[in-house]
Each structure stands twice: as C-alpha cells, then as structure tokens.
Amino acid sequence: MKIDGKPTRTIWLDEDGRSIGIIDQTQLPHRFVTTRLATLADAAHAIQSMQVRGAPLIGAAAAYGLWLALKADASDDHLDRAYATLLATRPTAINLKWALDELMAAVRNRPRAERAQAALARAGEIAEEDVAINRAIGRHGLKLIEEIAAHKKNGERVNVLTHCNAGWLATVDWGTATAPIYMAHDKGVGVHVFADETRPRNQGASLTAWELNKHGVPHTVIPDNTGGHLMQHGLVDLAIVGTDRVTAQGDVCNKIGTYLKALAARDNNVPFYVALPSPTIDFSVSDGITEIPIEQRGTEEVATMTGKTKDGRIETVQVVPDGSPVANYAFDVTPARLVTGLITERGIIGASRAQLAAAFPERSQSR
C-alpha cells in the first residue's frame, strides 16, 4: 500500500541485494523508521522484538532470515542452528514454522554453494504468495462492499468496523481484513473505517489508523467500547476482522474483544465477516472455546500505555493504581454461529464444518 503516495511493502530485498529492509513497527505510529537486516541475528531480533509482527509477515521475515544465515555459512550445522534460532523467536506463531519448513525443504538437499540462492528465491516466493493471497481476499471482499455501496444514496460512504490490525502492516502487502477496504478505496468506492483502538497493545489506534491514514482511507479511531452503540444506530454497514486461527467448525480465534463485536453485530443485523488466508484454518481443532488455550501475556501491556508527549518524546505511563492486579488475555473465540462468512483466497464461505471441508478438501481430508 502507499505511504504518503509512495508504494511500500512491509519487507523487501534491499537495493544492495545483500540485506532485507523492514519498517520498524515498534516505532509506529509516532515515528516512521525503516531498518536493514543483514544477519541472522538481525532477523531474529526483528521478529522477537516485534519490529515485524503479524503472522504472514513473521513468516516472510523468518524465510529471509534463513537466507541471511546461509549467506554467511551454508553448512548443515549452521542451517539447523539458524532454523532453531528463528523458530524460538515467537514460539506460538504457526506461519513461522511453516515458512521455515518451506525453506528447509528448498535448501537441504542442495549443495552448499547453491543454498543461499535457493533460500532467497523461496523467501521471495513466500512473500509474493502472501501478496497474491491477500489480493484474492481483497477481490472477494470487495464485492461485499460494492453491494452495500450500490444501495447507498449519493455520497454516502460504506462504514466498515474493524478490530485490531489485520492490515498490510501484518502481512507483506494489502492485509487481510483491510484488502477489500483498500481495493474499494482505490476503485473510488466511498468507504470509511471505524478502527477499534484495541486495548491492550492498541494495534487499532497505533497501526490500523496509521496505515489507513497514510494510504488516504477515511477512518475514525474509536474506543473498543463504542462499536455496539454505533451498530444500534445504523452507523456500521459491516464488520471485517482478521483471525489468528479458524477451527474446522468455523470458530474464530482473534484478538480479545472480537467476540463482543460479533455479538453486537448479530444483535443489530450487521454482517460480520472474517478475512483469512487459508493456512489460518486449523482442521485439527473443532470447538474453539474449549480446545484453544488462550495465551495470557504480560500485565504491563494493560497496566501501561506508550505514546507521544506534547514535546515529542515517547513516554510510557502507568494507568492502573499501584497494587491493583491486572489480567491480560490475548485472544478470545467467536463461535461460528456469529460469523456471517469467511473471506478466503478461494472466495467467501460459510463458517461451518461442511463448507470449510468443501472449500479446502485437500486439507480437511488429510485429518
């Protein structure tokens, strides 16, 4: 997508052909900083410190990280150590392991002299595949927005609510939930986004709002408490969110608070869609509520907020009283019954076991 008019991706091969460029997302939204990854250690640090985040982007960064490792030392030993180092950076990220396994398959049986080149080629393919998947998600989701736009009076925008960041910053380009929005906007369909702030970590206010703003998409940041009120008053036409994992029966695990928005959407007849690349579907899990363990993260994410002071310093402040305990559940599960549809690269499908199996027979049958 664009930053102030300039097409940009979240990760790229540097002009020197020897390093990788990324946006340091820990500095957003108050500072736009790009940085170069020249070594395995750089790549591991970038993933671990969340300079790059979002499942698809983590996968691409890990793939390029293995290339950086092999460029320095293409031995079996070093390959295995690099694989282990990168895998340990974010132990629960499914895409990370998938991307590393893809790279291993591409290089292991080659002579050392060819390994780095083969790794770079496969890493580039992984990045391009992500872009292609998101573009396909965008094309399918665009139809939903266009259908609503067709029933609007002149000049009225389609209002989309989203939660957290399933934007291009979480992928290589386009994003998942945002792909239909960017396509609609670029095509001249009037679209406006309500971006949930998304406590804790504030990915909606920090990342979604930033990328929409830089691309020029009209949007409004709202507290997480606000979406229900907006839906009651007809101010939301549809909700589109991303997901970390979809189960075989269509339950959706996503950033904490997604479930509350799905309930409000159902109570007010607002369509609630989930955009996802199909690798996000986990056919080994059925009931999301009982089977998916919900990670509890550090309490400082709730107890503090980081932002910009009036004089431009980045400062972290404590927002709970000394002595008050805090809980930080990272995700919740939205039951399939509340999901209007899943926007995948193969089209929009119902959130049910039958429809998921029909759309992805090669994956559901292998179980």
Place this chain on the structure above:
Amino acid sequence: MKIDGKPTRTIWLDEDGRSIGIIDQTQLPHRFVTTRLATLADAAHAIQSMQVRGAPLIGAAAAYGLWLALKADASDDHLDRAYATLLATRPTAINLKWALDELMAAVRNRPRAERAQAALARAGEIAEEDVAINRAIGRHGLKLIEEIAAHKKNGERVNVLTHCNAGWLATVDWGTATAPIYMAHDKGVGVHVFADETRPRNQGASLTAWELNKHGVPHTVIPDNTGGHLMQHGLVDLAIVGTDRVTAQGDVCNKIGTYLKALAARDNNVPFYVALPSPTIDFSVSDGITEIPIEQRGTEEVATMTGKTKDGRIETVQVVPDGSPVANYAFDVTPARLVTGLITERGIIGASRAQLAAAFPERSQSR
C-alpha cells in the same frame, strides 16, 4: 468506605465548621489529595473540573456549594446567581439540578439570617440520604451475592464484573454497583471484582480499582475487551453496573460499552444487574435507544492517556497517530431485555414498564 483502614467519605464538613472537604479525584489513582472548598467559586470549580464527579456526589457538592455562597451573602440576588453558577457547571447532570432545587426550597422563604444554617442542614440531609439509599441498595444486592456464594465450593470466591465507576467515589459513600460488593466483603463473603478499565477516561482502572484496593477488596483490572472471554469460561458469576439514566420501560443508559457486556452476559447466562438510586429513573423517557441523545465528548479523552511515569511524574501521552480522526461517544443504551434486574433502594425489580410503575407509583403516575 475505608482508605487503608480509615473510614472516609467523598465529601464532608470540615472540622472548622466553615468549609467542605473533598477528595480531589482528578489526582487519582496515583496521588491521594484532599482539598477544602471555602467559597462558591471553590465548589463550582470542583464540580466543573471533575475534582468531584458521579451524579450523587455532584448533587451533594452543589448543595454544600449553595451553603458556602449563602454564608458569604444571603441576599436573593446572590442566591439566584449562586444557583445559576452551580447549575452551569455540569449542564446534563440531573442530580445537580435536583439538589439545587431542594436547597432553594429549603432557604428561599426564610429570613436572610437563617438561610445559611438552613442550607447547611439540608445539604447534610442530602448527603445522608444518599448514604442511606446506597446502603439499602447494598442490602438488596448483597442477597444476590450470598445466594451465589452458597453454591460455591469451599474457598471459591464470587466473581463480579463491573464497568466504569459506580463506586463510593461517585457517591457520598458505599457507591451503587459497589454497595453489595462492599457489604459482602465486610461480612466475610468471599468476593472478587473484575474491573473493566473503561476507556475512554479509564474510570474503572483509575477509580474503581483504586477504591477496591484501598478498602481491601480482591479485584483484577481487565481491558474492556476481556469480559466476554471471561464469561464464556465461567469466570464471571454476575455483572453489576451503575447507570446515568433508566427509562420508564427499563432501558439503561450508562457509560459506553455497558451494552457489549450485557450482550455477553445474555449469551453466557450470566445475570446482569443494574444498581441505581430511584431518582435515576426518568419516567418521561420510554425507548432509550431512540429517545436519549448520546453526548459526544472531547476527542482528547480518546486520543490521549494520562498516567504515571517510572520516575513518578504525571504525564499525558498521545496514543493515536497524528492526523487520525477520533470519535468519543460517552454513553450507550442497554435495552431492558438484556437486564436481569434493577437493584434499587426499594428492592430488586424487573426492568419493565409494569414493574417500574408498581415499585414507584408516586413517580410514574405523575406523568
């Protein structure tokens, strides 16, 4: 309630008999500061700047403010000017006008020499009436907690979720939603509170958590996004919230986000109660969603957060990107169908036109 063991109210007649003491709530939770109001201007400033906030406390502060005005000048002119000054501090606060009208009725037909004394007496009564109402709410709500506790295994606590601050800090003492909780705790019934952070303004994290902590009630601060997940997993036994206005048919207007918690409670069979003093019922309004205009407040409440830095300074930081618009709806409306019951000073009643009219015939029939 207690602060570190010492019984404290939010407003009191100073020992000198000539001024009013308050807690400066704008300094909470990081600094506990009390301040004296000696003049009408002090009282008006305290209300306007939200050193005192919460409908019942605003009413008591305004009443004492009129006393302070009459103490300085008991003329008709000054009385009228003081009334207008105090009324203008928070134009939408219903209790403010009610308390001022009570004071006017108590002093207007008296000779000047008696007015200040009469005002002080009536202000004191208003404060005591608030305490008595909240104590009655507490006694009725306590039964709900005790019933749940009776079915718990040894040592298991009753988990109550609350939103925003309907605590003793919003009243003269006890609070509304918190009164049953404090009574249960003081009686030795094991109770634990999940306090929603409550963005924007963070009254849950700043005020509810602070007062529970100071009184010694076990509690956990959670992001507003978390309650649905907790309810899905059986971690919430009941929800109790306060309200700014209840309509004749039982719709509940309260801090934005209350509706989302009510939806989650319904979806998970968690009882959802609203605690209120009966003056909060507005028999002139029926459908809360269509008839109650929702105030939009300043965007800086969403765009910034205030807290304590590591070195103890209070700092405000911007948490949205430069250039991203923000919306700040202050309240939402929870339809009566989602409310299990209303905990009032006359007992627990259903959120319906018939039950409200039966419980408060003298008020519903005057319409």
